[in-house]
Amino acid sequence: MQVKREEDPLISDLLKNWLDFMEQRSVRPTSLGMYKSQISNYIEPLLGEIPAKKLAASVGKKFAVQLEKEEGLSPKTARDVVAKLYQAMRWGAEQGYDIPQLQKPIKRKNNTGPSRTLSVEEQRLVEKGLMQTSEALRNAILLALKAGLTVGELCALTYEDIDHEQGMIRIHRICQRTSGGLDYLECEARTVPFPQDLSYGGKGPHIGFYLLSPRRSPLEPRLCQFWLKRYLEEWELPEDITFSALRNTYIKNLMESGVDFIEVSRRSGNKNLNDLWQKFGQFYKSA
Helix, strand or coil: CCCCCCCCCEHHHHHHHHHHHHHHCCCCHHHHHHHHHHHHHHHHHHHCCCEHHHCCCCHHHHHHHHHHHHHCCCHHHHHHHHHHHHHHHHHHHHCCCCCCCCCCCCCCCHHHCCCCCCCHHHHHHHHHCHHHCCHHHHHHHHHHHHHCCCHHHHHHCEHHHEECCCCEEEEEEEEEEECCEEEEEEEEEEEEECCCCCCCCCCCCCCCECCECCCCCECCHHHHHHHHHHHHHHCCCCCCCCHHHHHHHHHHHHHHCCCCHHHHHHHHCCCCHHHHHHHHHHHCCCC
16 A cells, blocks of 8 residues: 655654554454544544654653553553554554654563552551542542442443442443543443442432532542542552552452452453463462
8 A cells, every 4th residue: 555654744643644554454343443542532632743753762661651540541451552552653664754663562560560459457547538538539449449440440430330229330431531521432341249338329310420529520530549649648548559559459359258260350351361360369269
């Protein structure tokens, strides 16, 4: 395929050309839709206006961390997004663009250290002050600690996703901030038990987003992270307790309670059994 090249394209231009190329290669519509969604929601808002040749080779690693911390993506989803940028840049180099080759996104392994989890005492201290904070933050912390939701997933949760009679939560979307505001991306669905300590919103009506700000607007990951940081400071708790650490503790607790390993994978949404075992196998106790 002949490609008309700009001399000094922006990242957004390069991505558009790459998507056009992929579409002409008859990539499956579902896959192409995911490529376009990840690019428009994550890559273009943050990197789109940068000239491609000025992108640092190390940006891939930093970008993955940014997507996790600021956008609430899981490590796997963050790597998937960065991989699309890497593929587009590699394709651009093959087409003759004057651009650097990015360092590949690194898949986390054991040599990065164990996943941060909370001890029993830390869990007790985190929960001790929950009744004295806002309902939204209390529910956000409990959704991560007792149901294993990521910060992006809990911000996307609606009352319609909760089957209160069956006591189950359906997780199928993730929230992230884009240049146009908040956006909600469908992800692979899973169900988890509804934690008993979770508030259900009083008398109702039970419609719309489950977590709301004091202004009754939908929550977004960065606001939740700010609230959590302030909560930790108020109760003099370790500052490295994050929503990821709360979710990790949920997985650890499942493993320690003897829940079947495949069921732990299903509830946590972690389909990579080897990765799950490497991170949490030390906690597993067979029933």
